[in-house]
Amino acid sequence: MGAVADVELLKIGAVAQRSGVPVKTIRFYCDEGLLQPASRSEGRYRLFDHSVFAELALIRNLRAMDLPLSAVHGVLSARRSGVCxxxxxxxxxxxxxxxxxxxxxxxxxxxxxxxxxxxxxxxxxxx
Structure with missing residues (x-):
């Protein structure tokens, strides 16, 4: 777990509360590969670092432009890989x-x- 252990990780409920995005939507984004939990707890709960908030904001903006999920996935993948x-x-x-x-x-x-x-x-x- 290394570097991840040094960072505050949040359960999905805390992410939903802070972001205003419903838990169900966050789970859907995870299932579609748009969001990637930083880790899982011993109880298999998804755990997220604070970068999830920037990614949720980006997803919301791209979806507000009516971009299909596949395009949103491409933007997020490129962003994560550093490919412009x-x-x-x-x-x-x-x-x-x-x-x-x-x-x-x-x-x-x-x-x-x-x-x-x-x-x-x-x-x-x-x-």
Whole structure:
């Protein structure tokens, strides 16, 4: 266990409480290979070091971009190995940014249309 023994390890419940990510989700991420416990207790509980919080934040951000789990796995694997996939990730982020900007424009148009509709109803006096 060596270096791991010198680091405070947290059970899954403590990780869930501190991160706000449900235990069930953390288990799912482990089962899918996205998260890797640092160790297991004698009772076979998953134990995590503090790097799990950065990984959970990254997973949340990547999933918020609607990236499939396989892509999230690739980013995490590359990050752990030190192999840079910046160009691919930047291209994905640029694409998602474009989608979000388009959605914002659509929502702003809808907002304007609704405000116009509401104003015309208010001026009719309820008749």
């Amino acid at each position: 996939t910046c160009a691919d990730l930047q291209a994905t982020i640029r694409g998602k940014l474009g989608e979000i900007q388009s959605r914002i424009e659509d929502l702003q148009t809808l907002e304007s249309d609704l405000q116009t509709m509401l104003a015309s109803w208010q001026s009719c006096g309820g008749r």
